Amino acid sequence: MRGVNKKTVAVLLVVLPLVAVLIHHWNSYTVTTIDVLQGPDHLKVLLEERTQNMGHKNDHIPYHIKDSMSKSLANNGCVCEGDKPGINVPFVQLLFPQVSATQLHASFQDSDLQKAKEYRNKEYLSFRKRTYTAADSLILAEANSPLQYPTQGVEVDLTATMGTFNTAALVDGVQVKGEGEMHISFTSTSLASLNRQLEFVTYTNTRFHPNTADVVQFKAGIFQASFTIKIRHPPMPKFYNPGPKNEYNISTLVTIATKTFLRYDKLQDLINSIRQFYPTITIVIADDTEEPKPVTGPYIEHFIMPFGKGWFAGRNLAISQVATKYVLWVDDDFIFTSSTKLEKMVDILERTTLDLVGGAVREVTGYTATYRHIVSTDAGDEEGDCLHIRTGFHHVIEGFPNCVVADAVINFFMARSEKIRQVGFDPRLARVGHLAFFIDGLSSLHVGSCDDIIISHASKIKAMLPWGQSETDKTYSKFRYDASQGTLNEYDLYYFKNHFKCVTSD
Template identity: 50%
Template sequence: MRAVKKKSCCLGLMCLLLVIFILYCKQPGYIVDISYKSERIPRNLLEYGLEKPGGQFSHIPHKVKNTVLRRLTRNDCNCEGEETLLSSFVGQDAVTQLELVFDAAKRHEVTQRREKEYQHFLQRTRSSADTLLIAKANSPLEYPIQGVEVRPMKTILIPGLKLQTKSHHLLEVNLTATLGTFDVVAEVDEVTIEGAGEMHLSLSSSQVDNLNRQLQFVTYTNTVFNPNTADTVLLKTDRHQAAFTIKIRHPVIPKLYNVENQSGYNISDLVTIATKTFLRYDKLRQLISSIRKYYPSVTIIIADDNSDTQKIEGAFIDQYFMPFQKGWFAGRNLAVSQVKTKYLLWVDDDFIFASDTKLEKMVDVLEKTTLDLVGGSVREITTYSATFLHKLSVEQGGKEGDCLIIHRGYYHQVEGFPNCFVTDATINFFMARTEKVQQVGFDPHITRQGHLEFFVDGLGLLHIGSCSDVMIDHASKITMPWRKKSESEQMYHRLRYVQGSEVDGNLQNKLFYFKNRFKCIRYG
């Protein structure tokens, strides 16, 4: 008999240890699958609160307003274009079919790779917080629709939970999560609690007021470390259900610049001037001389990819040498990476400061508005000035990609600054918040020619304006017929306009097609 009892005890102990081991393995937060999934966008969350278009009301007569219908976002952007004044002005077709820059033999393979990368991009940037969830009317459930946030592995009270009913029978409320657990910070009389500390919490009571009081004490704890995502919480009663998201993310860490309070703007403390030079040391020295005339102590950063380099002497000048012909945007990245001030001013190496190149005006706009970048005007010797105001938009397409739409102009004037306008792309003379430009960066594939690409990459990240009353001169490009070009001038022309066109003639279009997933560029 004792032997039987001993065996039973051993067997019970083994079972207990096995149960503990299984529960330990099932606890969340130890092994997390963050690999790319084969499915594209999860659909299971869309069933809550959504119906087919029309549904039970499809029999009711209606009249379509075509003016509104045309403004609706659709998944079939149009690449058909018409000849416009802008396309004639810039000498380009109204539509550029980007896939045609690839050979027919490679086009399919490139398209397949682009689609794969696009799906990876969606999985990196989308979460359940992007899923459309609708709280139906006449539901007894009250819950937060937006704005609930928890830091990774931390705990919060869930606000806004409530049950609206006058029923006196036994009521039950259930909450279910996938990336965290529920608990209560206090227990209320006449309320039964099941699942505290687990992913599923059940509260029941025959007293509505008591149940609602208990709901005020419900907490959520994130247990799976995967910041910048969201947990979808399912809230259910016996006949109703709803869903809401809890964002899981670290707080945004500010990047502040320690600039002492001062009357007026000390440009030397606030602004660094950055430029890139290649085979134009004479123009660069002219630029520096003009800067020093108005701003003698502002720091100038030079990215230099010449072969026969020359040291630019002078105070407050940082010159960084790069491999020969490393490139236009690579040089921009280098120069911008070394800026320590709150703002940076980008200038080409053949610009010339003038009396109306007032950097204080640009700083004033950036200090008083939410703009991230403000451009100016570039004035040619002929007194013609260019501001390059363009509005950019992306129309959704299908599997072939989206459409980049380019319009000349701006959205509206900046209040308090009558000569400044909000736009999406400006000329190659601009002042910007340093950390925002560093966030967008410059694609180093672009070697000799490029401009629009930076603003396309910054679309949605940069809030851009342009002020026509801040001018900078452009060194004359007019060459007298009797003046012979120097060896460096001839080399510059050959490498930028001749060899550069042969090597990189379709580079920008290839980048637009694959990197940005566009199928065409349409000029409006």
């Protein structure tokens, strides 16, 4: 007994310090919380308030709106106007082309129009909150009055290379030269009048090149400055029809997508589990089995692909057929449970600026994984850049204590359909691939992860045993893991596609 006690004491002397170190480490690790709710961008609000305050300093200086601009300035919004109908003769449109105008709301019944407007306004407001930030705000530099300046007049020049300048109004006492040209100049004896005139300068792009910028040179005496004008079409909002009854439920908001190959038994288990909790949700299946079997049932769309086309190609096909606002991606060997609450995923996507939110996958052993990662890059040299992949997350999401912001999550996630199609899945990853999608979306996807939304994984234990594998399991393993297939893996893709020369990961 005495020997046993000595062993117990020795074990405690070793274990207790280790526990104390772990507790200290956990307590010293600070987790920050971030607000990603779809509220106002505070920096954007501050910039707009500053611009408004600056904009009233010269209100006392009179101006005259030009006749050519009065009509557009008087309207509080755009108007679609067509040409007046002419003589109705054969081939008149070919001989004398006319502009037609269509009022889109005219196709709605009066009883449905108000609901349609309410739905569209709600979606548009959400879109604006997600996509417009302080980077889109106008920033004005305060006018700096020099201590001394020419008493015979002050001249301001603006020069562009991809567009022309004009004025919407003219201020008394200011001379303007170069309207409609790439170089415009203003001369006046009053700095205040000049600043007032500059408020009415317009720029029109004449050499269109999308996603670029014109650099405008601003010159006043010895003072010179430059600023950029973005040249692009504005981002197009894309909304989804909530259905004939304007219902806002899971079945009208979410489509479940998956890719299958050979494993029809596991696929059927997935479908059965989905139907237990979501009987009317649409399931889209991409299938590249050599001899496909029919997968039928209500709200099931089964798409057959060329044999062995691959994992990411199947993802692209499945995602391309989604007609709802959100898509839930699941593997074909997952199982829905009472913890697989899609409503929670929809709630966080509806209320935050996140584009994608992942859940957790529970193995039969009880181990649950979220596969949260932080991904970053370092600029390199001609040999390439550096890619860094670390387990972890950035911040906890305010209002959702079980959810965090990350860069990559597990293979169970819900996303905005348009955003996931925008990134896409590289079809060169035919057998194995995951992080490549999140790396492709690193600059455009806002990713979250919630560990209280859980889906189960079908047991792998039997298939891991040589005598427990079915012929289907053996064939599936051969196609997925056989290196002789000659397909690219993620690391090959990083080098050839992304200009990376090295990767670090934990």
